Structures are given as structure tokens and as C-alpha cells.
Amino acid sequence: MVRTDDVFAALASPARREVLRLLLDGPRTAGDLASHFDMRRPSVSEHLRVLREAGLVSERRAGRERRYQLEPSPLMDVRDWLDPYERFWRDRLKSLRDVLEEM
């Protein structure tokens, strides 16, 4: 089971956030991801491991390569945690609409 602490720890690194940003466009191989960073491939692998353990990315074999893919559900939880007030106001504005219809 993924713990929220792991998700936040994973997101605390700018390099890992950059990895997630790259994966928003679609799955990529570790080599492809590494080419975007000024770091050695083992470091990229380490970041990918942390992201995988946090449930933020999944790994799939594609022939001889491993492809990494974004898993959005932990991020959705984070968003709900970050913006409870926005959700609150969106719901309230919906209710306001209903009340105006009944007035």
C-alpha cells in the first residue's frame, strides 16, 4: 500500500518532479528520461525507484527496454489535499446556481 508520506517525499525532489512532468506526455524509457538530465543513469534509476515505490510511476517491459508510465491516482489524492477549499467553493457555487433557479 502506498503511504501519503512516500508520495510527498517523492515529490520533494525537483528532479523527480521533472521526471513526472516528462511522463505527462507519455511513457518513456529510463534512457530517454536520463537524456534530459545532467546526471548519471544510475541516479535516474534511483529516482525512478523512489517514484515507483510511491506509486507515482509504473514500469512496463517493452522488448529489451523498460518503459515508465505516470500513475495519476496518488497525485489526485495530493491535489485533493492541497485544494480542499477550491473543491469546497466549486460545490458551493453549484448550490448557489440551484438556489437562484428556485428563487
Next chain:
Amino acid sequence: MSDGIYLDEFLPHSPAKVWRALTDSGLMARWLMPNDFKLEVGHRFTFQGVPMPAAGFGGTGHCEVLAFEPEKMLRLAWRAAPDDPSTLDSTLTFTLEPEGTGTRLFLAHDGFDSGDVYQAAARRIMGGGWAGIPGRISEVAAELPVQ
């Protein structure tokens, strides 16, 4: 992440009617929360709401009417209860603008305190150009097959 929540919505009703929904205690109770609101600068009142643990909000908003201009603007202070984990001391502003046959309602909920652990943690995570990502996440999630 910006310092506040800014939403706007077109409502197919006159500004006078929207204003009534925003400032009549009974009508407010129906769309917002039960309250003892009075349209009077300096009036202090509470909203009895639903607790939001993620925001450290116990459920009772401690509010004050800060300013208003009939059918145009209403500004409230919105504070957490003294014993809530959150030290929320925010400002809520409704602005009404006539638009076509209706009203555009702007909602600004700002003044979040960066010293509040609930807000500070959010900022830390959102640093480094992280803003905007949650919206993209929703788009990506919407396109994913149900597993």
C-alpha cells in the same frame, strides 16, 4: 499555486437577484452554510459548516463583514476557530458584474497564511514550476482506461 482561490462563474440571473442570494441569511444557508449573517460592516457571525480535516478546519467559520457595495461587492473575513489546527485568517470577496442578461460572479478567497503548516506544506510541494500540473493530471487521468 497561487496565494488564493479565484473562481468566476456566469449566472443567468440579474445582479440584484444574485446579490440577494449572497446577502440574505436564509438564502445563504441554502447554498453556503447556516449562519447568522447580517449585511452590516463590522458584523461578526459564524458559518456552521462541514469539517475539512485536510485543511485543518473544524467546521465553524468565524467571519466578519469587512465591506460591501450593494449588487457589486461583498467582502468577508473568514477565520478558523481558535482551537482549529489551522490558523486560517482569510478574506473572501464576491464581486458581481452585469454580463449580457445575467451576472458574472467572481469569488476570491485569499490571504492564506504561509506560516500555517497546512498551507506551507502545499507551497513547498508546489515550488519549482509545479503549478498547473494538477490540471494536467486531471486531463491525463480522464484519458486513462478504467483499470
